[in-house]
Amino acid sequence: MSSIHLLPDLLINQIAAGEVIERPASALKELMENSLDAGATDIAVQLEGGGVKLLRIRDNGRGIAKDELALALMRHATSKIASLDDLQRVASMGFRGEALASMAAVAQLTLSSRTAEDAHGWKVEAIDGHISEPIPSSQPQGTTIELRELYFNTPARRKFLKTDSTEFAHCDETFKRIALSRPDVAFSLQHNGKTIWQLPAQTIVERIAAILGNDFGEAAVSVERQAANLSLQGLAALPAYSRSSRDAQYFFVNGRFIRDKVASHALRQAYQDILHHQRHPAFVLFLDMPPEQVDVNVHPAKSEVRFRESQGIHQFLFHTVQEALSSPMKDSVPQQTDAAANDESAAPSPHPSYTLQQQGIAFGAAQRQATYRLWETQTAEKGEGEREKGKTEPAFDVTLPSSPFPLPAQEHPLGYALGQLSGVYILAQNAQGLIVVDMHAAHERIVYERLKAALDNERIAAQPLLIPVSFYAEPLDVATVEAEQETLHRLGFDLAPLSPTQLALRAMPTMLKQSEAETMALEVLRELREYGASRALTERRNELLATMACHASVRANHALSITEMNALLREMEQTERADQCNHGRPTWFQMTMGDLDKMFMRGK
Ligand SMILES: Nc1ncnc2c1ncn2[C@@H]1O[C@H](COP(=O)(O)OP(=O)(O)OP(=O)(O)O)[C@@H](O)[C@H]1O
Numbered sequence: 001m002s003s004i005h006l007l008p009d010l011l012i013n014q015i016a017a018g019e020v021i022e023r024p025a026s027a028l029k030e031l032m033e034n035s036l037d038a039g040a041t042d043i044a045v046q047l048e049g050g051g052v053k054l055l056r057i058r059d060n061g062r063g064i065a066k067d068e069l070a071l072a073l074m075r076h077a078t079s080k081i082a083s084l085d086d087l088q089r090v091a092s093m094g095f096r097g098e099a100l101a102s103m104a105a106v107a108q109l110t111l112s113s114r115t116a117e118d119a120h121g122w123k124v125e126a127i128d129g130h131i132s133e134p135i136p137s138s139q140p141q142g143t144t145i146e147l148r149e150l151y152f153n154t155p156a157r158r159k160f161l162k163t164d165s166t167e168f169a170h171c172d173e174t175f176k177r178i179a180l181s182r183p184d185v186a187f188s189l190q191h192n193g194k195t196i197w198q199l200p201a202q203t204i205v206e207r208i209a210a211i212l213g214n215d216f217g218e219a220a221v222s223v224e225r226q227a228a229n230l231s232l233q234g235l236a237a238l239p240a241y242s243r244s245s246r247d248a249q250y251f252f253v254n255g256r257f258i259r260d261k262v263a264s265h266a267l268r269q270a271y272q273d274i275l276h277h278q279r280h281p282a283f284v285l286f287l288d289m290p291p292e293q294v295d296v297n298v299h300p301a302k303s304e305v306r307f308r309e310s311q312g313i314h315q316f317l318f319h320t321v322q323e324a325l326s327s328p329m330k331d332s333v334p335q336q337t338d339a340a341a342n343d344e345s346a347a348p349s350p351h352p353s354y355t356l357q358q359q360g361i362a363f364g365a366a367q368r369q370a371t372y373r374l375w376e377t378q379t380a381e382k383g384e385g386e387r388e389k390g391k392t393e394p395a396f397d398v399t400l401p402s403s404p405f406p407l408p409a410q411e412h413p414l415g416y417a418l419g420q421l422s423g424v425y426i427l428a429q430n431a432q433g434l435i436v437v438d439m440h441a442a443h444e445r446i447v448y449e450r451l452k453a454a455l456d457n458e459r460i461a462a463q464p465l466l467i468p469v470s471f472y473a474e475p476l477d478v479a480t481v482e483a484e485q486e487t488l489h490r491l492g493f494d495l496a497p498l499s500p501t502q503l504a505l506r507a508m509p510t511m512l513k514q515s516e517a518e519t520m521a522l523e524v525l526r527e528l529r530e531y532g533a534s535r536a537l538t539e540r541r542n543e544l545l546a547t548m549a550c551h552a553s554v555r556a557n558h559a560l561s562i563t564e565m566n567a568l569l570r571e572m573e574q575t576e577r578a579d580q581c582n583h584g585r586p587t588w589f590q591m592t593m594g595d596l597d598k599m600f601m602r603g604k
């Protein structure tokens, strides 16, 4: 064995590169972040061969002075922090001073730069750790960095790179994350000479739409909350947009894209009630907090963080997003109480926006307007042809068309029942137009929320049956009844064994229908048997209650009177998360008079 010795610089940097520059996309991330740290407002990226062959980035940032060019490529050289104190409150994207040195160790790197003071630019080249003397270059103010043949000198590493298209896909994802984090900056991306993205500086809502598409915005609710020194802003998609993979989850902490267990758990939980468990939520969320409350120096690629108060962050994320997703309609309806009348914020507009799409896209009043305009513009661009200038009618109506039908004052957002369609839908009229409600789905959601509230308050109210219902049961069910009396009582059931294969149901939850009592009791028993009482009441609680709700709700083909229909509409307005059934399907939607007019080509 040889004696202990210091490693040469090039090898040290190549080792570091293994961590920092895992693939072209990681180099792209470091380079784009450097450009942002340099105050660039325009960043152009060109890739060839998935970024392996060539990765070129040009920015209009403050540039690097001639005599600092070589320094920028050295390890532990940074302009961003100078002390531990700085490290603990770092506000720039970079701070380790190793990204460029790592890249220079594993690729042929050219760095050209020009500051505002320079008469022309200067350029240095680094190959195998040797940095050339600066030579003049024709470079506008800003910095251009070229990386060629990534990992050309570390073949073992190069072998791990995947096909060009896979490497490009990773670069594309990196590009999108950074572009989402800074809508105020213009970005472009080319691959093999083809323009993939061309994004002007724009509002956050426009940027999200540009990157995730209109359907995301249309299916999303806005999230916005400030509490103490935490702030969360962004859009969270309703289940209609949910994905079977995690590809639309963008979570940023102080502008940095982050994958974090605490945050994912909180967000997942916020969606728990409205999302099928095999689907993934979709969101773009920005969490901002004082830098000293979060440690970003945890991971070489800075893609993880550690929160000082992770419990508090969890709570904050969970509650904020859950509330945004449930957005009970009662909150958006201006109730004519004195308090509401005196408080402008409590009554946001005379015509609260509460259709599924309308809820989705507001970042406060000013931006809301921009949002509506945005969806409109983009729909128009999609081939609806040019609209008249100055006519800013949104893609879906925000303002009410004057209704030819005299309606009572807008007291109820879901309006008044007109009738039932095919025993499945309730048709109702509100000031905006027509409301169509999926009767079963809506009722199921109401019952479910009520069951949940009741169980949270100790127990679900039971109603004794005049004549107990007796039915056949497996011996295991009978045993479960004997063992789980307490839990069954909490769930509103009074069951007693009559024989080893017979059970009697003596009381059942008040709000459930008797006709399905037997099936429901058996399902509850099966759940208790499979998961045990404590799990059934904790992690399985929602599934259990959803099963009960499903059996209890009005079936299709059940005729309802107008009074019953109106009662259901009123209950929906009072129920949290009434916009989706327990399986995440919508429970109702609105067709505005505008939509109908369009369909009949009126007013054209
Ligand atoms: N595009 C750029 N424009 C202006 N200066 C730059 C640019 N890229 C890098 N620099 C300068 O070079 C220095 C080294 O960059 P490098 O990315 O290696 O380290 P860092 O950004 O300070 O830290 P980290 O390793 O965490 O990214 C930076 O501190 C900055 O001063």
Ligand SMILES: [Mg+2]
Pocket: 030, 033, 034, 093, 094, 095, 099, 100
């Ligand atoms: Mg950097």
